[in-house]
Amino acid sequence: MWVWVMGVALLGWLGLWLGRGGFWRADQVLPPPSEPLTDCPGVAVLIPARNEANALPQTLPSLLQQQYGGAWEIWLIDDQSEDGTGAVAAQIAQALGGTERLHILTGRALPAGWSGKLWALEQGWQAVQAQAQTPDKFKYLLLTDADICHAPDSLAQLVTQAERQGLGLVSWMVRLRCESVWDCLLIPAFVFFFQKLYPFPWVNDPTKRTAAAAGGCILLAQTVLEQLGGFGSLQGALIDDCTLAQRVKGLGVPIWLGLTSSTFSVRPYGTLASTWGMVSRTAFTQLHYSPWLLLGTVLGMGLMYLFPPLGLGWGLVRGIPWLVAVTGLTWGLMGALYRPTLRWYNLPTVWGLTLPLAAGLYTLMTLDSAWQHWRGRGSAWKGRVYPKGS
Structure with missing residues (x-):
């Protein structure tokens, strides 16, 4: 399982590095x-x-x-x-x-x-x-x-x-x-x-x-x-x-x-609550209210962001050198792609290690957005609540 999961995760980060228009460079500036x-x-x-x-x-x-x-x-x-x-x-x-x-x-x-x-x-x-x-x-x-x-x-x-x-x-x-x-x-x-x-x-x-x-x-x-x-x-x-x-x-x-x-x-x-409110307001809207896109997002975020640190920890505990090497390389590549954005905010490179934690929290915000939608609460902003499906 680890071979398959970490192989896909590493290939995914290599694809983001070489594809997606080089988005990670954060170089589109007037x-x-x-x-x-x-x-x-x-x-x-x-x-x-x-x-x-x-x-x-x-x-x-x-x-x-x-x-x-x-x-x-x-x-x-x-x-x-x-x-x-x-x-x-x-x-x-x-x-x-x-x-x-x-x-x-x-x-x-x-x-x-x-x-x-x-x-x-x-x-x-x-x-x-x-x-x-x-x-x-x-x-x-x-x-x-x-x-x-x-x-x-x-x-x-x-x-x-x-x-x-x-x-x-x-x-x-x-x-x-x-x-x-x-x-x-x-x-x-x-x-x-x-x-x-x-x-x-x-x-x-x-x-x-x-x-x-x-x-x-x-x-x-x-x-x-x-x-x-x-x-x-x-x-x-x-x-x-x-x-x-x-x-x-x-x-x-x-x-x-x-x-x-x-x-x-x-x-x-x-605070966490203020950012949570900003994101959960429209996160499920971004997924077109689709439970299948939500499922894919949760699985994709877990595979790309959470499995590398988990795999590294498992490899260290169980003494599996190849797993440590692959997960360490994947997590390192993740941090390297994140570095230009961190530099834009004048933050040190070490903050790149926190990206899996941030990804986990944003995944929970997206799930909360879907939950609020299914409960019929719609999207709340500035004291207004917009109806479900708006």
């Missing part, structure tokens, strides 16, 4: 523009915000003070917050002299079949269209979460990439907070698993079908959104960022997804 754009198109920034009064003092100034050569305005959609989100945003804009640039919308009640974020974005987009004096005033929309703090040149980098590469969508997986022990265990692993599931080099290759985006920061061409039929075309999608990217690439429009360290999330996770 370079600083060599030359600024001579004609910067207008950008409308849409921020869906629900109970974000604590985050906005850190994040909203970064958008109000962008170093961008074109016109940009911000629409913050206060999605029925209970903590004074809209008032806090207004105070920040007034203090920075940005009241003319910031528009605060009071979100309407959530209609049936919509997720809160998509409904907020749809309302923001309607407001942009109503207020724009000319149809081409805002060529792009920047969709960004209220907890994202942007680098001063964030907008310039995203637009430059879109303009010079002819892209309809440019997205950054921003740097997530990684401070506590739980963060160090789970956050880099989350980024690693996301890159493995959606290899960024394949996403960025127009000849590949793979498509994904990171919802915290997406630059989207308005004409592309119009082709899709607005955010209503994504209605009911809980994994709205990747769904959007798949629809855009399905139109034959090239997209780009990469990493950034200068634009980051201020949202604190810090």
